[in-house]
Amino acid sequence: MAPQPSIRFVDAALSRTSPCVLSYRNTDQKWLIRQHLLSLLQEFPTLSPSTDTFVHDDGTTVYLLNVSGSLLVTHATPTVPLTIWLHQDYPNAPPIVFLSPTPTNPILPHHPFVDPSGVTTSPYLQTWHYTHSNLSDLTHNLVCLFAHQHPFISPSRSFIRRFTNPSLVSKVEAIDRLFGALHCDMVDLNSKAVQEIQELSKVQAQLVDRAHVAKTILVGLEHERTSLKQRVTELTEESDVLLNWLKVNGSNYVVGTSGDEIEAFEASDEDSRIMLDCVAEDLAIEDCIYELDRTVAEGVVTFDQYMKQIRSLAREQFFHRATQMKLRPQTSV
Incomplete structure (x- = not known):
């Protein structure tokens, strides 16, 4: 009671x-x-x-x-x-x-x-x-x-x-044990699923970063492709201009046909040859003066040596330019 x-x-x-x-x-x-x-x-x-x-x-x-x-x-x-x-x-x-x-x-x-x-x-x-x-x-x-x-x-x-003992004393206890075993399995599966989700989330983040990098590279390549196409168009136009000029003025010039690149730049007469030599010497002197400026700035040569060389080169350049001015009306260079 x-x-x-x-x-x-x-x-x-x-x-x-x-x-x-x-x-x-x-x-x-x-x-x-x-x-x-x-x-x-x-x-x-x-x-x-x-x-x-x-x-x-x-x-x-x-x-x-x-x-x-x-x-x-x-x-x-x-x-x-x-x-x-x-x-x-x-x-x-x-x-x-x-x-x-x-x-x-x-x-x-x-x-x-x-x-x-x-x-x-x-x-x-x-x-x-x-x-x-x-x-x-x-x-x-x-x-x-x-x-x-x-x-x-x-x-x-x-x-x-x-929970997994096969010796069951009643139907109710069997259901309880089955419920407990299923719950334990569910907890284990859920834990594994959470771990897999975390790992997949990390992989997803890495893939997103790689996709961003790939997109940036593709954009850069597309810009480069556009620039190259524009450059090809410009070169094509310049080539057309050069071909048209050659069609009009090509008969006035001698073109080397022996296959030697140097002979392609040989003058057609003595005055033109002298003119080419003067221009070449003038440009060579310009390069030499530029290098002297760099060496004196770096302290490789003294200022007195620099001035002595500059005077000599300037005198020689003056004569070459005077020859060019004299021969220019008579040549086609």
């Missing part, structure tokens, strides 16, 4: 009319709730009944019965503090189970039956049916689940192996 204080509390709560009336309206429903609660409290005397306001996820506020306390799972593990709320549509709707984690005793991550906030979901609750489901069987099922995998202590290898 359940403790007498608990029986009196349940009877008083269910018969209350005001001010804090419970959200259970049907008399038969209240009688069934009383039976299930007293049966639970008889089997688990560490739990005690209470009433309080409950707020659903959609914001609906109801006043419900609940039982709370510490659930002994095994003698080798800590007790599990929990609260079981009886839904306003109980037993047609399953009860709502919450564990009570603390900052120093949080829920284990990736637990197959309990989320980090303490909300508990099990195959028994998911397959709840009022004709064969009750609070006592639910609590026994929770003890079995938490014995397999405690919500506050990392499971040992023996506990993990128990």
